[in-house]
Structure formats: C-alpha cells, structure tokens
Amino acid sequence: MFNDIITDGADDEQRQRINKTFKGLIIYFIGLMYSTDAYSDADIISDLGFSTAAELRNNIRNLPERKPFHHTWFNRTASYFEKTGIIDDTEFLKAA
Numbered sequence: 001m002f003n004d005i006i007t008d009g010a011d012d013e014q015r016q017r018i019n020k021t022f023k024g025l026i027i028y029f030i031g032l033m034y035s036t037d038a039y040s041d042a043d044i045i046s047d048l049g050f051s052t053a054a055e056l057r058n059n060i061r062n063l064p065e066r067k068p069f070h071h072t073w074f075n076r077t078a079s080y081f082e083k084t085g086i087i088d089d090t091e092f093l094k095a096a
Contacts, residue, residue, distance in 0.1 A: 022087050030070075
C-alpha cells in the first residue's frame with residue numbers, strides 16, 4: 001500500500017483507506033502511551049513511588065513537560081506521513 005501511494009499507483013478509494021488506517025494507528029499508539037495496562041505490564045509503578053497504574057498515568061499526563069514532548073513526537077510522525085502523501089492532514093492530532 002505504501003508503495004502505491006508513493007508511486008501514485010493508488011486510486012482514491014485506496015488512498016482514503018490508507019489515510020484512515022494510518023491515522024487510526026497513530027491514535028492507537030497515542031492511547032498506548034497513556035494506557036494503565038502498559039504501565040502495569042512494565043512493573044514500574046511501585047518503583048516510581050505510585051500505588052496504581054492510574055496514579056502514575058495521571059501524574060505523567062499532568063507533567064508540564066509532557067504536552068510539548070507529546071506534540072513534537074506525534075506531530076513529527078504525522079507530518080512525515082502527510083509530506084509523503086500517506087495521510088491528508090494532521091488536524092486529527094488536535095483531539096489527541
């Protein structure tokens with residue numbers, strides 16, 4: 001699919017399907033970054049001084065450094081896919 005987009009071999013239906021799939025994947029990975037299950041699986045909660053995965057996640061989400069890092073990381077990724085024509089915009093990140 002990626003090669004079809006890069007070589008202009010994809011039709012509009014394929015482009016829209018790829019656009020939707022890649023945006024969904026990016027949103028999925030954003031969700032994983034803030035997943036309490038991921039923090040629990042990593043077995044780092046008590047080592048960092050927290051009693052629950054939700055407490056750790058909420059602490060991370062409220063750090064002032066998190067938001068610029070989050071936006072830089074995902075905007076850079078999405079901008080690359082937009083530049084290569086894989087997705088049609090990065091507006092979907094504003095809600096993430």
